[in-house]
Structure formats: C-alpha cells, structure tokens
Amino acid sequence: MFKQISILGSGLLGASLAMSIHHAKIAQSIIIWARRKETVDLCSSKAWCQHGEENLEKSVQGSNLVIICTPVETIGSIVEQIAPYLEKGTLVTDVGSVKNQICLDCEKSMGSSEGVFIGSHPMAGSEKSGMEFASKELVNGKSCIITPMRDDPVDQIQKLEEFWKALKMNVFQFSPREHDRAAAYFSHLPHLLASCLSRHLDTQDVNWKKISGNGLKDTTRIAEGDPQLWQQIFQMNKNKILTAIADFEKSLLEFKELLKGENKNELQSYLKIGSNFRKELDK
C-alpha cells in the first residue's frame, strides 16, 4: 500500500502504529523520527522500524505517508519544518486530540509544499504513555476521526481513510471545527471531570481512601494521563471546553435540585436516562 511511511514521535501511539503497520504489511519500509539519540537507536533495533532518524528533514524524504505523533502543541511547527522536503503527493497526517487550530496551521504551512495535510484523530488513547506500553492491538477496532478541509483532494482523503481501515479502525469524517466541538463534550469533558474529581479527593482524609471501590477506579482512570499532554489539549480547545463545562453544570444543578426535592420518580428518571445512554455506548 505504501512504499515508505515516516512516523514522527515514538511514544505510545507512534510506536503502536509502527507495530500495526508492520503487522498489517502495508508499508515496505517504516522510518521513525525521535528527538533523542537513545530513542532513535532503540527504535532502529525493532523489527517494526527499518530506520531510526534524528534529523527531521531527512526522516520524511522519500515517504508517501508521514504521521505526526508528537504532542499537539508541536505539530504545527513540525509540519512547517518538513513541508519543503516532501515529495509530490505525500500525504501528511497527525494523531492530535484537537483539530481545528492544527488543521488551519498545517494547511497554511503546506501552501507551497508538494504534499497534502489532512488531520486524523485515532481514538486510541490510554492513561499510560510511552513506548513501553505500545501494542499492535492499540488501535484495532477503535474509532478514527479524519478531518479533511474543503479543498483537500478526494483521492488523498480516500487514501487516508483506507490507511486507517487497513489498521482495522472504524473511520468517520468530521470537519475540524465539528470535531473539536464534539471532542469537548465526549472526550475532553470526561477527562477533566476525572482530573477534577481526583484532584478534589486528594484534599480529603487519607483514611477515606479505604472506601474506594471499582466505581471510583473506573471513573478516575483517565486522570492518570500525562499532565503535560492534557494541559496542551485542554488549552488548545479552551473555548469549546468552557462551553461544555457550563452545559455540564446545568445537568449537575438539575441533579442537585432533584436530590433536594423528595420526588423519587423524577430522580430515578434522571438516573435512568444516564444508565441507558451508558448501555448504548457498549453496543
């Protein structure tokens, strides 16, 4: 499917993608770029990396597909740096959890380049980070949102879609702006609530931790995620997240009113809607 794929960044997602691509045999060669020499050497020693590279410009030369797997704040400047070195028709994508600003920045940077940038968001995060938790199964069966802009060539959009499908992902298209609105509610809000709850419980009596069951563990699991990565994601999608929080606060207020009142049936109905919503998520 691809002569050569470059993966920039070798964290959880970068390394997992290299493993999946290697396993699915959809590239003749996989190049991995990393910032640190030891990481480059480690990658070079793996079956899923034909060549580790420290030099960003060199790492993309001769590739048909470049996947940027670095923290969201760095994606714009990486695309700016690699743009002049891309071959004609090279498809560049990323794996960032925020899309609008990244897609606008990258489209601008690609202006005079031979390549095309189309954003991706494979929904395969984990509370764990780093290559040591990487797995060829990480993305298998998960959703991947691709976020083409109005003028992106249809054949490139199709190529990107086929790439993620070859890794057994379920691919959906959203505009970058719509992606960010939806992600604020369905991804960033759950994460920040888990973080706020964990932050909050940390201030309580240590002895009370004995009263923590699987419910608390599930509810707060994602709060373990890398604070630096998430600070960047939250700040990049700040306005939409603040709207989502304000909306959530209305639901919390409604819960409080029902709790204060003595109408059992209304509180049960409220909980039932949430229960049904959750059951549907598993279907």
Added chain:
Amino acid sequence: MFKQISILGSGLLGASLAMSIHHAKIAQSIIIWARRKETVDLCSSKAWCQHGEENLEKSVQGSNLVIICTPVETIGSIVEQIAPYLEKGTLVTDVGSVKNQICLDCEKSMGSSEGVFIGSHPMAGSEKSGMEFASKELVNGKSCIITPMRDDPVDQIQKLEEFWKALKMNVFQFSPREHDRAAAYFSHLPHLLASCLSRHLDTQDVNWKKISGNGLKDTTRIAEGDPQLWQQIFQMNKNKILTAIADFEKSLLEFKELLKGENKNELQSYLKIGSNFRKELDK
C-alpha cells in the same frame, strides 16, 4: 464457622455471597429468602442454597448469622420484622452503601430482640445487577467497611470481622457517620458525576457518539447501575452528598480559572496532583 447463615435477598450481592460462603465452607447450611416464588425455587435448585424460603420470619429461625442484601430503603423494616424471631446471640448485618440511618433504625428495632445488628458495607458493587451476574469471586480481595456502634459487644464485632475476612475481604472499621461522610466523597460523588455526565451527553448530537473512546466508557461505566437502587442511596445520604458536590464544584471552578488563564505550569500541576492520586489508588 456458622451452623446456619440466612441471606435475605438474592440479587447480585446476595447470590455472590452465598456462592462465596459455600465455596469457603464456613456454614453448614445456607438459607435464602426472596420475595418471589420463582426466585425462591431457582435458589433452592442451586448447590449454594440448602433451602429457599418465601416466609421472612421462617427464613431467619435457627440461624447464627443473617445478612440483609436488599435495597437500602427496605433494610430498616426487614430488621423490624425479623427481630422477634432471632435466636440468642444471632448476628445480623447488611450490605447497604449508606450506614448511619440504617444503623440507628436497626439498633432501635433490635432493642428487645435476642440478636445484635452491626452494619457492613462490602465495596463490591458493579454496574450490573441481578443473580445472573453473581460470582463467588465478586467480593474476593475487595474492601469491606464494618460500622459498629458504641455499645456493640466486642465478640460480635470480632465475629463479623472474621466472617468477611473468611471471604477474603479487607476489613476496616468506621463509625456509621464517618462511613457516610467518606462514602459521599469516595463512592457517591463519583457515581453521581458519571450519571450527570451520561445524562448530559444524552442531550447532545447523536453523531458525536462516534467520538467516544475508552476514556468516556471508563468514566461513565458506573452510571449504568440500577437507577432505583442509586436513587435510594443518594436520597439516604442527601446532606453529605450535597456537601461533597459543593466541595467538588470548588475544584471545578479552580480548573476553569486555570484553563482561562495562560499559566501552563499551574494547570499542569493541578492535573499532576490528580494523576498521582489516581496512580496511588492502584497500589
């Protein structure tokens, strides 16, 4: 360890306890009381139930230990009904997620009885309910809070502690009031946030569900729990829960202020405290 144990209620926890007690061989005989004839017959057919019983008074006669595994609102009246039929020295406990009101009510009901009531809260709930999800492993390795009152006999407290330990639970003692304060923060608050989030997301664009990964699934899993059971738990611990929510809202406000501001380090520090708290929970 016990000649005869009665389990009142055959839902997830009642049936799981019968299985564990049977497996651990700590009772010569297990009696199960259920409201409906079909359930009584179903229980009678199981290896972990020597006798299914529809009559509440009969179900406790001749037992040394009675465990009430019915919804929290019903526990007080069940204890009132069985109190006159208990043998001398019979220990009665429950599995309710709220303790103060239950313990006060039950102590009062037991006044002229031959038995002793001491509350328990095995932290082994699940988003699933009903006998079909029961398992002898459900309580294994989990925490169990027991909540003796000031005048409870030491040998009975010890007996209750040994019972839960025989089922491989980690047993801790809290006063009923302290239990409810702690549970409001560490159990009820996580649950209600999961419910509010699910309730809230249900009002959003259905198409946005495509942007739901494992983070959202983990965060909302407990919202699937039985709405009726949880409405009762929330309302029985109303005042402490309202305090816990008000406290949580301060943490959420702090998050919003940090997000609005441009100080990356402060937001990262906030997230890091939550991340560390969560890591500690797994230890």
